Amino acid sequence: MKLAATVARLDAVEWLRTMKADSVDLIITDPAYESLEKHRAIGTTTRLKHSKASSNDWFKIFPNARFPELFREMYRVLRKHSHLYLFCDPETMRIASTVGEDVGFKFWKPLVWDKKRIGMGYHYRSRYEFILFFEKGKRKLNDLGVSDIIECARIYNGYPTEKPVEVSDVLVRQSTAPGELVVDPFMGSGSVGIAAVRAGRNFAGSDICVEAANVASKRFSEVGVNVEEWQTAPGRRSAAPTRTT
Numbered sequence: 001m002k003l004a005a006t007v008a009r010l011d012a013v014e015w016l017r018t019m020k021a022d023s024v025d026l027i028i029t030d031p032a033y034e035s036l037e038k039h040r041a042i043g044t045t046t047r048l049k050h051s052k053a054s055s056n057d058w059f060k061i062f063p064n065a066r067f068p069e070l071f072r073e074m075y076r077v078l079r080k081h082s083h084l085y086l087f088c089d090p091e092t093m094r095i096a097s098t099v100g101e102d103v104g105f106k107f108w109k110p111l112v113w114d115k116k117r118i119g120m121g122y123h124y125r126s127r128y129e130f131i132l133f134f135e136k137g138k139r140k141l142n143d144l145g146v147s148d149i150i151e152c153a154r155i156y157n158g159y160p161t162e163k164p165v166e167v168s169d170v171l172v173r174q175s176t177a178p179g180e181l182v183v184d185p186f187m188g189s190g191s192v193g194i195a196a197v198r199a200g201r202n203f204a205g206s207d208i209c210v211e212a213a214n215v216a217s218k219r220f221s222e223v224g225v226n227v228e229e230w231q232t233a234p235g236r237r238s239a240a241p242t243r244t245t
Helices: 012-017 035-041 064-077 090-103 165-175 191-198 210-222
Strands: 005-008 024-029 078-088 106-114 128-136 149-151 181-184 202-206 227-230
Touching: 005 210, 012 064, 024 064, 024 165, 064 078, 064 090, 078 090, 078 165, 090 106, 090 128, 165 191, 181 191, 191 202, 191 210, 202 210, 210 227
Parallel strands: 005 202, 005 227, 024 078, 024 181, 106 149, 181 202
Antiparallel strands: 078 128, 106 128
């Protein structure tokens, strides 16, 4: 099976708007949610300076006010029977779960990513992150025996807020079949995409950070996947690769 990967350097919502309706099989994404700035200001999350994998001091926050347009576009591009997973904290969950249901998704529950070691903060230091599980239509999970707690150590000294490939691998294998298309509009260093292509799925992702897109493209090349790169929005052309079988 010949797999395809597309990497764009665009705002998440603008990029999704270039895609055709009902063209995506799964979205897994991790927006730079607004409450990160609050946590960072009081020292309850990582104070990013220059990591070993990036010269990026921090990243542009995606404001809560933009969640309605983001969820509308994610709902539009997903096929009728498909899933959406969104990483966030408990504060953002209260907003995102409501907005998601307002546009038509069924919000099932938060999955818990157990990072196995505590992080920064006080008032009980954080060891977990939520992954909100949404459904459009009805799609059965591939393995009904999988727990709602995913245990995987966090990544240290990686790209800012980088997620382990192993976490996304669970989600990809649960909610897609080989050859289907996985999308991440806030792809960062591309960990969702790596999980997708390793599992035999196609991938399309975007990030407004040029360095993130470059890191992701390099990672895809290293696993032998040809990458189509975009600098700007290509008019009416679909931003997602087609399925391959």
